[in-house]
Amino acid sequence: MTSxxxxxxxxxxxxxVDVWTDVPVGSNTVHVRYNSAVNAAxxxxxxxxxxxxxxxxxxxxxxxxxxxxxxxxxxxPHVRLVLAPRGMLGQAALSIKPFKKRAxxxxxxxxxxxxxxxxxxxTDQEAYExxxxxxxxxxxxAQNLPSPMPDENPERPTDAWHIAVVGRVxxxxxxxxxxxxxxxxxxxxxxxxxxxxPVEDAGYKxxxxxxxxxxxxxxxxxxGGVPPSELTGHFQRAHYLxxxxxxxxxxxxxxxxxxxxxxxxxxxxxxxxxLAEQGTGWDWPLEEAAWDAGLKAALNLDVPExxxxxxxxxxxxxxxxxxxxxERANLALFDL
Numbered sequence: 001m002t003s004x005x006x007x008x009x010x011x012x013x014x015x016x017v018d019v020w021t022d023v024p025v026g027s028n029t030v031h032v033r034y035n036s037a038v039n040a041a042x043x044x045x046x047x048x049x050x051x052x053x054x055x056x057x058x059x060x061x062x063x064x065x066x067x068x069x070x071x072x073x074x075x076x077p078h079v080r081l082v083l084a085p086r087g088m089l090g091q092a093a094l095s096i097k098p099f100k101k102r103a104x105x106x107x108x109x110x111x112x113x114x115x116x117x118x119x120x121x122x123t124d125q126e127a128y129e130x131x132x133x134x135x136x137x138x139x140x141x142a143q144n145l146p147s148p149m150p151d152e153n154p155e156r157p158t159d160a161w162h163i164a165v166v167g168r169v170x171x172x173x174x175x176x177x178x179x180x181x182x183x184x185x186x187x188x189x190x191x192x193x194x195x196x197x198p199v200e201d202a203g204y205k206x207x208x209x210x211x212x213x214x215x216x217x218x219x220x221x222x223x224g225g226v227p228p229s230e231l232t233g234h235f236q237r238a239h240y241l242x243x244x245x246x247x248x249x250x251x252x253x254x255x256x257x258x259x260x261x262x263x264x265x266x267x268x269x270x271x272x273x274x275l276a277e278q279g280t281g282w283d284w285p286l287e288e289a290a291w292d293a294g295l296k297a298a299l300n301l302d303v304p305e306x307x308x309x310x311x312x313x314x315x316x317x318x319x320x321x322x323x324x325x326x327e328r329a330n331l332a333l334f335d336l
Contacts, residue, residue, distance in 0.1 A: 001046065001065065004034040006198050006225050007168065012036075026148065038064040043072045054080035054334045056120070060088040061104065070113060077116070082333050084120040087249030089129040092269075096172055105133050120333055122250040123271045142329035146255045147228075149317055153261035153310060154236050160190045160219075161299055164238035164262070166231070166253040169199040169208070169222065174267075174286070178244035179208060181291040183215040187299035191218045193242075196234055198225035235260035239306060240298065244286065245269055258317040261310040265298055279312035 004012050015021070015034045023032045035042065047069075055073065057066045060083065073079050087093055094101055108114055119139040121127035127139045156162065163182065167173055175195070182191055193212075199205050205222060212220035226234070235241070241257035241264045248254075248270040255272075257264050264281035266272070275281045282298060284290040301309075 001033050001035065001038075003038075003064075004036055007200070009198050009225065038068065040068060040072060043069050047072060047076075052079055054082060056333070057081070057083045057117075058086065060085040061101065067113075070117075074116075080334065081117045082120050083114070083117045084122070085126065085130060085249075086122075087126065087247060089126070089133050090247045090249060092172070092247035109134060118333065125271065126249045140329070140333055142333055143321075143326040144250045144252065145326060145330055146252060146259060146317075146321060149259040149314060149322070150232060150236075152236075153314060156237065156239050156306075158189070158303060160192050161187055161240070162238045163191060163193045163240050163242050163265075164234055164257070165193060165195045165197075165242050166234075166257075167197045167243070169195055169197055169205050170201045171204045172246075174244045174246050175204075175208060176211060177286060178242050178265075178291075179211055179220070181244070181288070181295055182242070183211070183218055184288075184292060185295040185299055187295075189299075191299070193218060193220045194234065194238070195220070195222045196224075196226060196231070231256065232260060235262045238262050240265050240281070243267065243270075244291075246286065255317060255321045258313040258321065261314050263298075263306075263309040263313050265295070278316055279309055280316045281309065281313070 004015055004017050006013065013034065017034055017036045020031045020033050022029045033046070055069060057069065059066050066083070070081065073081065114134055114137070117138070119127075119130045119134075119137050121130055121139050121141045122144050124141055127141050130137050130139050165175060165178065169175065179193065182193060185191070195208070199222065209220070209222075212218060223234075235257055238257070239262070241253060241262050243251070243254065243264070243266045245251075245267055246269055251266075251270045251272060254264050254266060254270065258280060264272075264275065266275075266281065266283050268283045268285050270283070273283055275283050282294050284294045
């Protein structure tokens with residue numbers, strides 16, 4: 001169950017609406033319902049039709065896709081309720097509209113709205129964040145499962161560094177910090193930066209565009225949101241994924257980049273640390289000096305040095321990111 005619109009976008013997706021449709025995922029098929037709108041009657045009708053054994057809620061503060069189904073199932077104890085907060089209980093996330101969110105959390109604790117929920121934490125850090133917000137919470141840690149690794153790892157062009165920034169264009173993503181660092185760098189090649197993701201803050205996008213004009217040697221493009229199936233091409237053209245995030249509970253874009261042989265230039269605010277030792281990129285504190293020194297090294301590699309990082313990234317993905325234990329942990333969420 002999901003919306004027929006991307007987050008923050010008014011235009012509807014080109015999908016069948018308000019009906020179940022088959023969507024291929026790898027060698028399997030899943031049933032998806034794209035909703036034009038959701039209300040209590042919608043959930044009652046769908047729950048009566050599907051009669052689920054378990055419901056996995058992929059958010060925390062969503063009125064339509066978390067709070068509403070929780071209310072509709074409060075008298076159905078046989079349905080297992082699994083809730084993934086997706087980083088929404090981290091300090092950086094709670095600092096946005098803090099009064100409203102903390103008031104909601106206090107009300108949710110007092111009213112027992114989450115008493116039946118099994119919390120799905122992506123990492124041990126997120127499990128800690130859940131228990132800070134809900135001390136009596138039942139929490140299981142299950143690392144998120146990325147898409148499979150492509151068979152091919154094509155060569156990249158050598159005339160410029162291609163940098164991908166994947167995710168929504170919003171101030172909370174700290175995109176300006178990473179862009180400023182690139183604009184200050186003095187690489188051996190020119191730089192092309194692609195921002196790939198929906199623009200949720202048009203004013204912030206304009207700020208980034210004005211910032212980019214301060215260094216004509218850095219070409220910046222905003223490509224908007226793209227279907228997941230098209231991300232492969234962007235990753236396989238990019239030399240690096242860049243993310244100066246202030247908080248990330250997992251980092252799907254990071255692991256997807258590795259799967260496509262794309263090393264990463266990220267902050268130290270994600271679960272993925274000590275990347276230089278593993279040869280998969282770098283993780284730096286959000287300090288200008290650290291990023292300046294790091295980018296000087298990353299953007300002055302020769303082709304064989306970068307290619308070694310690319311192959312190491314794919315190995316790390318296949319050996320450390322995808323593993324049987326993660327699959328077992330995810331399946332255990334639905335043990336009835």
